[in-house]
Amino acid sequence: MTFLPKPKLHHPELPTNAIGLTRRDYEGAISTLCAGCGHDSISAAIIRACFELALPPHRIAKLSGIGCSSKTPTYFLGQAHGFNSVHGRMPSVLTGANLANRDLIYLGVSGDGDSASIGLGQFAHALRRGVNMVYVVENNGVYGLTKGQFSATSDRGSKSKKGAVNADSPIDLAGLALELGASFVARSFSGDREQLVSLLKAALLHPGAAIIDCISPCVAFNNHAGSTKSYDYVRHHNEAVNRIEVITGREPIAVDYAPGTTVAVTQHDGTVLRLRKLAADYDIEDRSAAINFLESRRREGEIATGLLYVEPGAEDLHTHLGTLETPLNALDEAALCPGADALAAINAALR
């Protein structure tokens, strides 16, 4: 937590993106989280991803629930739309907002308590419906706001700061998302900025339900020996399956890798995700293999990160429901309230 606002002065050579904004234009208010919080790193990664993709901040809606993680939307994209919802209810609000206005980019920000405990049902249904969004879980495995109890994602056998050992089985949000039919599933680590930014960029361009389970150490309550979500533990057990490069069609491919080590995934809106494989036999488009892989890594005590699964032909909720292209706020009154005759016609069709 810092009392001073970040000075407005910036580096004289600060670059601008395609829409003429600097990275600083994507910032929000100064963070009030504990110094060193992993969540602040994730905010910084979101700022960089949106800057690099040159997304207009006012075309983004950021939604969150309750918790340390859910405070973070204040700290990035100050010019975006925001909605801080009820605990665990962000997915419903996001689904509703998305149905009303499909033209915005939806960024759901949640934590392990918000998504894996109180909001687990909401989490599940938003993913299985294929809402077009980026769902970021800032996962620190601990209830930080209430001073350090185990959360539903704490690993069995991990130790709390007070020394208690967790006996419960953890929820693997990435594994769950695979089961539930999310079309873009990734795991990352707040301490690996390069990986997180590229995953966020890919997720922002993915036309379906994209989830990033991002391990984010809690410096105040879960960064000690015995924790499996500490900076040190995650750094030692991080096993990235791939490195990703997002190609939006504008920039040429910069780096040449040896043949067979890269794979390109073309999504149905034309964006290409180019992956540099780190695990040679890992198939990015094989959901069951991904589930098995996650399980095998977990048994080894390793944390699999990277883009775990992507469905190239992903579709979203609007496609499934056959909704109108136009956002509701752009329809006139006649279209929104077609009148008693239209209702009568619908009723008649159901008789």
Add this chain to the structure above:
Amino acid sequence: MDATDIADPDYFHKVVDCQYACPAHTPVPEYIRLIAAGRHADAYLVNWHSNVLPGILGRTCDRPCEPACRRGRVEEAPVAICRLKRVAADYKGDIRDRLPVAPEQRNGKRVAFIGAGPASLAAARDLALGGYECVIFEADARAGGMVRTQIPRFRLPETVIDEEVGYILDLGITLRAGTRIDSLRALLDEPFDAIFVGCGAPRGRDLAIPGRAEAAANIHIGIDWLSSVSFGHIERIGRRVVVLGGGNTAMDCCRSARRLGGEEVRVVVRSGYAEMKASPWEKEDALREDIPILNFMVPIEFTHEAGRLTGVLFEKVAARYDDQGRRELVPTGEPPEHIPCDDVLVAVGQENAFPWIERDIGLTFDRRGMPIVDSLTLQSSHPRVFFGGDAAFGPKNIIWAVAHGHEAAVSIDRFCRGLDPRQRPAPHVRLASQKMGIHEWSYDNAVSTDQRYAVPHRAKPEALADIRAEVELGYDDRLAFAEAQRCLNCDVQTVFSARLCIECDACVDICPMDCITFAADGPEDELRARLNAPALNPDQAIYLANGLKTGRVMAKDEDVCLHCGLCAERCPTGAWDMQRFLLTTAQVEHACRSLSPA
């Protein structure tokens, strides 16, 4: 690249750009903070310790600190350091009981000073406080040297000179005013243990072009004329005046002429406007007083009629640059231009003159007639004779003279004690954490976004009516505070401990200037290019620390750091700390040591 050795005082000293650029290494941010705190007397004493003449320099300094000021790289203009110094002098109140006194018991050594200008005054102050008996010989009636004779009173009131020269002379220094030294040999025969030559560069350069002799009555050498004005010997000048030359003396001449009856005063310069030697602010002051500056015109003849000057004839030239970027002024071929005038002031440079130093006393001169002086010790080839100020290496400025004075005093002290003057005493350095609480620092770390404040000026008609009316009125309290807040506190250093760092990136993300990068190590040139913001200013160091758990290095570009301390506030482990670095250059032992800021 190699890890930075922050134990080397030079490293952090360089980060304090203003202090490093100051020849006397005045701890600028230190006194600016004191001014902001309203502690003007303390701010004055910090200055008095290192530059001896704060009230004088606060009005007349060449300000090498300001082009160096980090603020100028972050936004448009540097902090008005010089004018803040004046604020300290203006509002200090009575500080006489806080000045050190010379020891009652002298050490028995005697030092003579030739000339009572800034170099001698600085050296004499240090040596008097060190217990030396100091005798200053001055040809003029009063002490001050060029500060008194060449700088016009509308820039520097006499009271300021009297006060600050007085503080020094009051240390028990003997002033032999009105005594010109005509023979160094004779002085060497007197019982002095060392002699300091601080006689300045007293000869104004003349212009040997046709008509010079015929029109001599109305052609004046700039510095001599200024000196006569200063002593009240000259009170009028013709209505139309041409000032030749583009340095600060020319600016003083033209502005003085405007006040002594010159209605049409013009400055004519060989070079272009930008290349003129005068400080930018002095050129602006001249323009503000309706004095046109005409460039690229070379005087070729003084025209005269019946023994009276009628004007100056100029050849028009243009600048041409060769492959090496050397400038040459070539005639444009246009017809010469005649500027009619009643008086000419020649301010085309100053020269040293040592006719009073015999060439057979063991003091060697180079081919240009300059004494051979060691730039470190300021000792000449005659071991008992030391030089400083303009007398040492040709015309520079007041702050260089003061710096020479301090260094020469150290040399003289070592020489008199039988020590090698080339062995220099180390500076006093302090580095202390400024942390007071989680978000509390003992300095004001909020960064002001205010633009530089202009110093209020006296209304022009009023200023031009009286040559003794100071033009600049100085900052008032409110302006001084606002300007002081623009200082970035570059002396409060970002100090990094790799062993405490958990590499959470909090500092990287909060840094408003993108100064900090954690990356794989590499050669400096290559590393500079791949930092979060490329470090393109090779004059500014990269602070590099290794020993991090991931094997990466922390690289901080010092160039545009605001010293806002946010990196340290966001650091969960205290790996970053803000530590005040206070360097005071070594002076003569016992010389006002008690004055160094706490």
